[in-house]
Amino acid sequence: MNSRTPYIWGHHRRFNTYSNFLQKKFGRRIQKIAVDAGFSCPNRDETTRKGGCTFCSNEAFRPKFCDADKSIKEQLKTGISHYKKRYKTPQQFMAYFQAYTNTYASVDILEERYRAALEFPEVQAICIGTRPDCMDDAVLNLLEDISKEYFVSVEFGIESVFDDTLEKVNRGHGFEQTVDMINQTAARGLHTGGHIIFGLPGETKEMMLYEAEVLSKLPLDSIKFHQLQILKNTEMETYFREYPEEFVQFSLDEYLDFLLCFLEIFRPDIVIERIASEIPVEFLVNTAWNQVKYEQIVNKLENLFEEKDSWQGKYYP
Numbered sequence: 645m646n647s648r649t650p651y652i653w654g655h656h657r658r659f660n661t662y663s664n665f666l667q668k669k670f671g672r673r674i675q676k677i678a679v680d681a682g683f684s685c686p687n688r689d690e691t692t693r694k695g696g697c698t699f700c701s702n703e704a705f706r707p708k709f710c711d712a713d714k715s716i717k718e719q720l721k722t723g724i725s726h727y728k729k730r731y732k733t734p735q736q737f738m739a740y741f742q743a744y745t746n747t748y749a750s751v752d753i754l755e756e757r758y759r760a761a762l763e764f765p766e767v768q769a770i771c772i773g774t775r776p777d778c779m780d781d782a783v784l785n786l787l788e789d790i791s792k793e794y795f796v797s798v799e800f801g802i803e804s805v806f807d808d809t810l811e812k813v814n815r816g817h818g819f820e821q822t823v824d825m826i827n828q829t830a831a832r833g834l835h836t837g838g839h840i841i842f843g844l845p846g847e848t849k850e851m852m853l854y855e856a857e858v859l860s861k862l863p864l865d866s867i868k869f870h871q872l873q874i875l876k877n878t879e880m881e882t883y884f885r886e887y888p889e890e891f892v893q894f895s896l897d898e899y900l901d902f903l904l905c906f907l908e909i910f911r912p913d914i915v916i917e918r919i920a921s922e923i924p925v926e927f928l929v930n931t932a933w934n935q936v937k938y939e940q941i942v943n944k945l946e947n948l949f950e951e952k953d954s955w956q957g958k959y960y961p
Contacts, residue, residue, distance in 0.1 A: 659945075697803075
């Protein structure tokens with residue numbers, strides 16, 4: 645494949661990027677605005693497990709617009725105003741229900757909060773971050789109904805395809821349940837996404853590369869990749885200090901080499917939403933790659949693809 649030939653995703657970047665996907669779908673820039681709708685998590689209120697996922701510190705992932713003390717409308721109003729000033733051009737927005745588990749409530753409450761976000765004319769889409777054990781037919785019916793008017797994306801925390809890993813991090817469900825719910829969600833015609841973490845305890849690079857094969861078989865539309873970052877005051881920090889030999893700790897160059905190999909065997913029509921996590925250093929046990937910014941990581945990966953003359957799905961069977 646030469647550089648003059650577009651890839652199957654219709655642009656010349658070497659992997660199937662989310663920004664280009666949204667540009668193609670909506671015909672303009674779509675900006676995500678994260679909101680905290682005040683939901684909890686069954687792994688925190690001890691419905692499923694006691695103590696939550698060992699890697700989780702929701703405060704570390706909370707964008708500045710997320711504030712459960714403010715209404716969804718107030719959060720979105722602040723976010724929309726910020727981005728309109730920043731980019732100076734008319735935009736459309738996606739309300740990203742990010743904090744905790746955003747299907748963990750009655751359907752009546754879910755509908756009230758989702759539709760509150762959609763009252764803004766600029767908001768043309770919603771993204772719902774959730775767990776596979778917190779979805780059922782009633783929630784899927786609601787999201788399918790909303791999708792008749794708006795773009796609806798469902799983002800599942802997959803984290804790992806290995807049940808031993810999921811048990812070790814106290815996830816509270818197995819991979820089979822994830823597969824079942826991804827299949828059900830995709831069958832409703834909803835944009836179905838996932839999130840996976842590279843570097844969880846006990847997993848080797850070979851195991852992580854195998855996940856490319858497993859995930860490629862699922863009806864996923866998009867996915868996020870995060871390297872494991874050890875966060876302060878979590879169970880993972882304690883485990884890491886006791887058993888550091890169980891962790892693959894990527895340097896930035898090692899992570900980029902790994903991602904290139906992963907994406908070469910990954911299904912090319914799956915959109916890549918993120919390739920790495922970016923967390924404020926005050927939350928981290930170790931400084932992350934000398935605070936290299938996310939945009940720089942993306943540029944480095946794209947340069948590596950160019951250098952190797954490779955692309956997403958190059959070796960996909």
